[in-house]
Amino acid sequence: MAQVCEVEAALAKAIANYIYPPQTNGTLVSVLGFDVKICRGWPQETELGNDVMSAPGTGWITVNQKPDSATNKTRYRRNWFEKGNDTPFGLTVLTANTGNAVTFQGTAARNGVAGVVINDVAYPAAVKTGDSATLIAQTIAAKVNNVGEAALSCSDTTLTVASSDTIYGKAAETVEIYRELSRTEQGFSISIFAPSIEMRDTIEQAVTSALLEQKLPDIDKNELGYLRFSSRELVDTNLNANLYRLDLVWKTEIAWTESAQSAPVLWPVGIVNSAWAFGVAGTETPAALPPLGAIRFDAWYDMNNTIDQQCADALSDPEWYYRLPGNSAVNSTGSVSWPTATQASIDAEIALAVSCGLSFWAFDSYDKDNTLSLALSLYLSSSEKNGLQFCMIGQSSNWSDQNSSDGYSDILKRDIALMARSEYMTVMGERPLYFVLDASSEQLAELPGGLNTAITFVRDSVSDAIGVTPYIVYLSGAALADYNNTSAAQAAGADAAGAYCTPRLSGAPQPYSALVHAAESDWADRAATGFPMIPTAMTGWDQRPLVERPQEFYPLSSALTDNNYYEDASAPDIANHIMNMARFLQSSSASPASVGLIYAWNEFAEGGWLAPTYSADGPVTDRILAVGSAITDATRESVFPDLPFIT
Missing domain, CATH: 3.20.20 (TIM Barrel)
Incomplete structure (x- = not known):
């Protein structure tokens, strides 16, 4: 789940990436034509004073949680949703035309499940990232032969049963699922300190361009909403020579989520554990919700x-x-x-x-x-x-x-x-x-x-x-x-x-x-x-x-x-x-x-x-x-x- 400190860090990073875009030679050059220090928290008073008094002057941008700005926005049901994944599983299964052999191909790019169904009984096996087709075939063969209800031979990545038996195989990745537990709208103050109004205006434009309608880096898109500009607060006083301050308040919704790995159900039959089976008589099932x-x-x-x-x-x-x-x-x-x-x-x-x-x-x-x-x-x-x-x-x-x-x-x-x-x-x-x-x-x-x-x-x-x-x-x-x-x-x-x-x-x-x-x-x-x-x-x-x-x-x-x-x-x-x-x-x-x-x-x-x-x-x-x-x-x-x- 996203934490307030992570959002603060992401805001600072987004602003820094805009003002100091990465260069091919590894150096960092401000696109504003002057230096700006960007950090979470507040500047040290002596350092800030030196920066704004020196010529041509150095600006500051600080990121902090806005006090007393948290609002409960929880409104979603706690249903589970699947997280999308564009990467192929990497493991496939081919069933022979004869119906008595299957061949596994490829290497698993993620965790998942693979297995075979022999004479309407399923034999699943867990698959880990990096498992080869050969290892998976051998694992399944060992499981089947240990049970002793069917004879299965293994040759490299191919599993074969007797001609009187039938076999088919399936493989699929484990699905990552998540659900939202609560949601809070939180305000963040982006404070600008500059030695002149002109420099402050330039920094303000840069901050706005960096954050307006942007997704923050390094945070799960399911846990953070879009940033919304909330208010502009001048904090200038006549006692602060050469110091012009402006607070830009931005708000975003932060979701607290829970995630889990869900193994796919691939077959209509098969023993899953001592209490659960699919298509197998005589096993227990969970009690339905009482009336x-x-x-x-x-x-x-x-x-x-x-x-x-x-x-x-x-x-x-x-x-x-x-x-x-x-x-x-x-x-x-x-x-x-x-x-x-x-x-x-x-x-x-x-x-x-x-x-x-x-x-x-x-x-x-x-x-x-x-x-x-x-x-x-x-x-x-x-x-x-x-x-x-x-x-x-x-x-x-x-x-x-x-x-x-x-x-x-x-x-x-x-x-x-x-x-x-x-x-x-x-x-x-x-x-x-x-x-x-x-x-x-x-x-x-x-x-x-x-x-x-x-x-x-x-x-x-x-x-x-x-x-x-x-x-x-x-x-x-x-x-x-x-x-x-x-x-x-x-x-x-x-x-x-x-x-x-x-x-x-x-x-x-x-x-x-x-x-x-x-x-x-x-x-x-x-x-x-x-x-x-x-x-x-x-x-x-x-x-x-x-x-x-x-x-x-x-x-x-x-x-x-x-x-x-x-x-x-x-x-x-x-x-x-x-x-x-x-x-x-x-x-x-x-x-x-x-x-x-x-x-x-x-x-x-x-x-x-x-x-x-x-x-x-x-x-x-x-x-x-x-x-x-x-x-x-x-x-x-x-x-x-x-x-x-x-x-």
Whole structure:
């Protein structure tokens, strides 16, 4: 990666090469007609004074980093790119017309891979710069004959198999790849010191000609942008006799990159290492990225619903406009609203969720006639939901109905019926995934037989309908360190435990990194219990709008103040946290269902969201873009990982 000191040196070199172009006789002559000293850093005061006072005088050019000029310009995804190379590999392979011999020719100009495929089994060998065709042929022959699955003879650069066998060969260079990790715009001061204004003007013209729109020497073109002139700053004072100073400020973007060597994959079959093989049965492959789903709280789809109205009121202060749904409207009086959801608007959300890399939505469960269920209904009727499944978050507090013959509500029975749908999310042998929210004993008082009996009712009803039992995850509203719901989950007959959200408030504002720590500590704590768990990643937590404008639907503790919140997260930090959850699922046996939950898709009032949010310039989708990019990259790496090459 390019360092600031390297850029300073390159700037000085570019100016020096212009003023003192190389001569065939090795001497250096200034094209300006007078001498100029060029260096990094600052001139020694006595030396500078002597130079400007002597006749005809010597000018100075110094190169320094401009203080306080660094600006973060990171904006590229961390995708790998191939560095071009115009030099031929130098090694080629010819296959005989008979199909039972290959001949290697030439000498390797770079590192690479060469090998043969005999009877559909590949035998690769590493190639180093300078390896001859003879050496490569012998290396491959030794590898084949040591395995003993085929007989291969070697004569100089030709490899031959029996007439009943087939052979072909390939060779290719190792590809150098790179990716950009971060990018900074940095200013550099080119300071000119001269004994006269005329000499200063001449030096200025030379510096400008040397640098304007030029690439700097000795620095990778992928790590440095073009130089751009930024400002001209006179630093003359009447106390400096015979000294005229001018600072020319130039800016450039410096990229920090990472590079690696990637061996080419040349054959459709062959053993690469103990875990990876192409076209060979019985070998392991890396696990795919686990499915990740986001919680939906759908009070944002019908302003006639009193819950929507309460949410709008909570976010009606201009301080919170940025947390409104992306399709909101703010009128001239400052009141906010949003349109009633349509099939088209939910189809658009589905497309965004798919682009975000989500595998499913987890819908909070309400009565089907309540418009809090409108988004779910439009999801179910959508013809655009391929690739995005759904599941339900049952609220045990609304499961009882004393007017029902069996004591259970239509809300619970609707959840049960939905589990038979083809787009319902399943785990562990096609078992429907069903989250159940914890509830107080008062809320469960009228539930026939208690929570355990209700969950048994759910299991039996689903099993009778589709032949498998649901995978039930018991969710609390707190981190395990604050409330251990594992025992309650076991007592209720759930298959696993987890949390809807995991904030750990301290009475003072905390950075998003503290919320990440709380969530990821919760995963570890739950894994340590030995009871199956589902991890939850947090996109944010900030209930200040509800503290400042209390709403009936959101009863909060009187002890909660507007100092109890986490600062807003950046989109890349959210993406990193979600990727940490994916890696946790891949590496831990504590979550056999291997799915991750994200709080949340649209909990705007509580401060957790991925969905587009409001701005006067149009919906803000930075979180969707960042998470989608991270999931796409991680999915690609799980399918095409970085493989060590065995020689």
